[in-house]
Amino acid sequence: MFELRQLRCFVAAADELHFGRAARRLNMTQPPLSRQIQLLEHALGVRLFERSSRNVALTSAGRVFLLEARRILRLSESAALATRRVASGEAGTITIGFTAASGYSYLPRLITLCRARLPNITIQLKEMVSGDQIEALLSGRIDMGLLRPPIDRVEFATLRVLVEPLVAALPSGDARVAKAVLALDDFHQQPFIMYAHEGAKYFFDMLNLMFESAQVVPTVVQNLSQIHSMLGLVRAGIGAAVVPEAATSLHLEDVAFRPLGTTPANPVELFAVWRTDNDNPALRPLVAMLENELGRA
Numbered sequence: 027m028f029e030l031r032q033l034r035c036f037v038a039a040a041d042e043l044h045f046g047r048a049a050r051r052l053n054m055t056q057p058p059l060s061r062q063i064q065l066l067e068h069a070l071g072v073r074l075f076e077r078s079s080r081n082v083a084l085t086s087a088g089r090v091f092l093l094e095a096r097r098i099l100r101l102s103e104s105a106a107l108a109t110r111r112v113a114s115g116e117a118g119t120i121t122i123g124f125t126a127a128s129g130y131s132y133l134p135r136l137i138t139l140c141r142a143r144l145p146n147i148t149i150q151l152k153e154m155v156s157g158d159q160i161e162a163l164l165s166g167r168i169d170m171g172l173l174r175p176p177i178d179r180v181e182f183a184t185l186r187v188l189v190e191p192l193v194a195a196l197p198s199g200d201a202r203v204a205k206a207v208l209a210l211d212d213f214h215q216q217p218f219i220m221y222a223h224e225g226a227k228y229f230f231d232m233l234n235l236m237f238e239s240a241q242v243v244p245t246v247v248q249n250l251s252q253i254h255s256m257l258g259l260v261r262a263g264i265g266a267a268v269v270p271e272a273a274t275s276l277h278l279e280d281v282a283f284r285p286l287g288t289t290p291a292n293p294v295e296l297f298a299v300w301r302t303d304n305d306n307p308a309l310r311p312l313v314a315m316l317e318n319e320l321g322r323a
Contacts, residue, residue, distance in 0.1 A: 030102055032066040033095045035059045036074060040092045043082045117146035118308030123159040124151060124172040127253055128296055131272035132188050133172065136316075143315050147308045155225055155251070163299060169306050171299045174228035181301050185316055188296040190271045192288055195256070197263040198280040207285045210240040217265030218244030225251030232293060233268055257281055270294045 038048035039059065049059040067074050074088035084092065112118045124133050133151075140149055152168055159171035163182065177184050194208045202212055221230040237244065247265045250256045254276065256267045261280045271294075274283045298316055300309060 028066050028069045030099065032062045032069075033099055035062040036066055037092065037095050037099065039063060039075065039082070040084055040088065040095075043084075045082065113307055116311070118306065119148040119150060120170060120306065120308050120312055121150040121152060121168045122170045122172065123154050123162055123168040125156060125159075125174065125296075126153060127270050127272055128172045128188075129153065130253075130275050132296060136172075139315060139319065140312070144308075144311055147312065156228060159299070163301055166301075166304075169300060169304055169309050170312065172296060173299055175295055175297060177297060177299055181303070182299050183302050183313075185298045185313070185320070186295055187298050187316060187320065188294075189292040190294045190296075191292050192268050192286050192294060193271050193274060194284045194286045195260045195267040195269050195273070196282045196284065197260055197266070198282050199263070200266065200282070202266070203282045203284065205284060207287055209287050210236060210242045213237070213244040213266060213268075214242045215245055217247045219248045219250060219256045219259050219265045219267040220244070220246045221256075222249040222251040229270075236288060236293075 034052065035048070038051050039045055042048040042051065045056050045060055045063075049056040052059065063074065070087075070091070072087040072091075073085050074091060076083045076085055108117065137149060140147060152162070154162065156171075156173035159168065159173045160177075160179065162168040163171055164179075172187070194202070194212070196203050202208060205212070221227075221233065223230045236242075245265075248256075248259055250259070253269050253273050256269065257273065257276060257278050259265065260267050261278055268286060298313075300313065
């Protein structure tokens with residue numbers, strides 16, 4: 027059909043209605059410009075200009091085609107700009123996996139930052155446990171994961187983005203609510219809602235180690251993998267639970283949260299993880315933003 031350079035020559039000539047001025051505007055000489063317009067007319071099978079020794083005017087077909095030519099050039103420029111922005115990482119799509127607990131507090135902050143600092147990058151979210159995120163990173167189904175340690179794959183780069191304490195979650199009528207700060211001893215031989223080994227291994231192992239070190243043996247009444255489900259049972263008065271501080275943002279009625287003394291004071295860690303060979307250009311500015319935010323913390 028025709029080429030973009032032919033359209034540019036045509037639009038310049040249509041604007042100037044003078045081939046010499048149009049050629050100077052495009053930094054070329056008149057004969058090549060006239061030739062490009064002739065090729066365009068040949069491709070279209072119509073005359074676009076009425077020419078005389080003293081005047082140049084658009085034909086009726088030329089006036090109609092001018093509108094379309096401008097539109098095509100705008101689209102081509104827009105496509106080129108969008109392509110360059112994606113290639114440079116200024117625009118694009120990133121798929122992020124996240125654990126349910128990170129979705130309570132950290133993920134909303136991250137999305138707010140992305141919308142403010144990286145407005146042309148679209149974030150797609152997939153909720154999954156840490157183990158599934160590892161597999162999704164390896165298979166390329168997600169670009170970045172927000173997950174719990176351990177992370178022992180040489181293919182991955184990691185950035186610790188959050189540390190937080192554990193808190194006690196108690197039924198509103200529990201006598202321990204009167205305490206300002208709870209200790210692990212407060213759960214000894216008391217009804218306790220524990221994490222499931224499958225699906226919540228990180229918290230399961232962490233609490234078991236803490237209880238064992240403190241020689242505390244709670245009475246486990248349920249094992250669950252999702253924190254919101256555990257808090258639902260706390261609300262029902264079945265027992266107490268220990269959850270990351272971010273869970274307090276759920277603001278459930280009839281559930282009281284109290285600080286819990288642990289060593290270390292902030293044992294819960296969250297990491298941003300991505301493959302070192304990920305070639306998604308949009309990932310680079312996201313990682314840079316996370317590093318910058320941690321530097322300000």
